[in-house]
Amino acid sequence: MPRSTVARINLDALRHNYRLAQAQAGSARAMAVVKADGYGHGIVRVARALAGDAEKFAVACIEEALAIRQAGLGQPVVLLQGVHAREDLRDCVQHDFEPVMHCHGQLDWLASSPQPRFWLKVNTGMNRLGFRPEELGAVVAGLGPLASNGQLLGFVTHFACADDPDSGMTDSQTRVFEGATAAWPELMRSVGNSAAHFRSGQPLYDWSRPGIMLYGASPMIGKTGPELGLQPVMTLEAPLISTRFVRAGESVGYGASWVAQKDTRMGMVAIGYGDGYPRHAGTDTPAAVLGKRIRLLGRVSMDMLAVDLTGAPEAREGDLVELWGTTVSVDEVASCAGTIGYELLTGVTARVPRVCE
Numbered sequence: 001m002p003r004s005t006v007a008r009i010n011l012d013a014l015r016h017n018y019r020l021a022q023a024q025a026g027s028a029r030a031m032a033v034v035k036a037d038g039y040g041h042g043i044v045r046v047a048r049a050l051a052g053d054a055e056k057f058a059v060a061c062i063e064e065a066l067a068i069r070q071a072g073l074g075q076p077v078v079l080l081q082g083v084h085a086r087e088d089l090r091d092c093v094q095h096d097f098e099p100v101m102h103c104h105g106q107l108d109w110l111a112s113s114p115q116p117r118f119w120l121k122v123n124t125g126m127n128r129l130g131f132r133p134e135e136l137g138a139v140v141a142g143l144g145p146l147a148s149n150g151q152l153l154g155f156v157t158h159f160a161c162a163d164d165p166d167s168g169m170t171d172s173q174t175r176v177f178e179g180a181t182a183a184w185p186e187l188m189r190s191v192g193n194s195a196a197h198f199r200s201g202q203p204l205y206d207w208s209r210p211g212i213m214l215y216g217a218s219p220m221i222g223k224t225g226p227e228l229g230l231q232p233v234m235t236l237e238a239p240l241i242s243t244r245f246v247r248a249g250e251s252v253g254y255g256a257s258w259v260a261q262k263d264t265r266m267g268m269v270a271i272g273y274g275d276g277y278p279r280h281a282g283t284d285t286p287a288a289v290l291g292k293r294i295r296l297l298g299r300v301s302m303d304m305l306a307v308d309l310t311g312a313p314e315a316r317e318g319d320l321v322e323l324w325g326t327t328v329s330v331d332e333v334a335s336c337a338g339t340i341g342y343e344l345l346t347g348v349t350a351r352v353p354r355v356c357e
């Protein structure tokens with residue numbers, strides 16, 4: 001029998017979160033960002049579940065877009081990094097993929113290949129990818145007829161600090177983007193990640209691009225997904241495989257880093273960093289058993305971790321421990337591990353079966 005360590009995927013919660021994003025977007029439409037294997041939830045599973053609602057999907061690379069097509073879904077798929085090779089443009093035309101072209105090299109390929117509909121990336125301050133605002137006029141002029149015959153769909157930019165309500169950078173990037181794209185009011189615009197959905201007054205133009213919020217985790221510093229009205233989609237759970245008392249003065253696990261101050265009933269849970277549970281989550285990171293919150297003890301091993309069962313004396317071997325999900329948000333665990341929910345969700349390894357509820 002396989003071990004009962006699983007990631008349960010709640011597709012109703014996913015749809016709830018998408019519908020919230022769409023409602024927040026108002027007259028804009030929300031393309032569902034499903035890159036990185038649907039943020040660890042399974043790209044095909046997620047895309048199929050959203051296919052009745054989402055009019056477009058967005059991914060990082062062409063392999064992910066092809067997975068959506070091979071699953072039989074017909075929505076246009078936006079390639080957020082454009083194409084990585086000239087030959088990929090043929091696939092884009094054939095499958096209605098919309099690359100976001102971000103550099104002159106990609107535009108050169110476009111000039112000598114089959115031409116899909118595409119977007120242009122504008123660098124408004126993130127300084128990862130995109131054309132500078134002041135060169136946009138020349139870039140569009142250089143596209144010749146592609147700019148006016150419907151092949152150029154519009155402009156995309158990405159925010160650096162939308163997760164931080166105290167930062168002025170999002171307003172400044174928005175102003176730069178508006179100025180840079182004002183000459184082409186007939187073309188579409190897309191700026192907003194999940195965090196932009198939670199900024200009041202933030203224009204989302206024609207298409208927003210929510211990712212993390214669809215999965216119920218928080219895009220905002222200092223808030224959990226449920227505090228923002230999101231429903232967790234993934235519940236990561238694993239069985240208690242042993243319980244014991246450690247005596248006052250005894251230590252638990254590698255490095256003997258946690259030492260019992262008093263006799264303590266503890267349990268071992270069959271999950272570890274080999275499953276994608278973060279090794280940096282230390283003592284006091286929350287988990288839950290039988291609906292009660294408990295805490296981790298000591299260091300996370302590759303296949304196991306220890307929990308304090310003082311608060312759940314009825315817990316027995318075989319009971320399932322929730323590492324994150326509806327009782328403990330992935331955002332809380334991420335904060336204890338010094339990271340973000342994005343990394344935890346995308347990091348659950350292939351050893352953990354995803355099971356749909």
Ligand SMILES: Cc1ncc(COP(=O)(O)O)c(C=O)c1O
Nearest residue numbers: 033080158193194209210211212
């Ligand atoms: C260009 C772009 N748009 C949208 C998203 C979605 O962002 P989030 O998951 O924060 O909503 C990402 C994610 O990294 C991205 O790179």
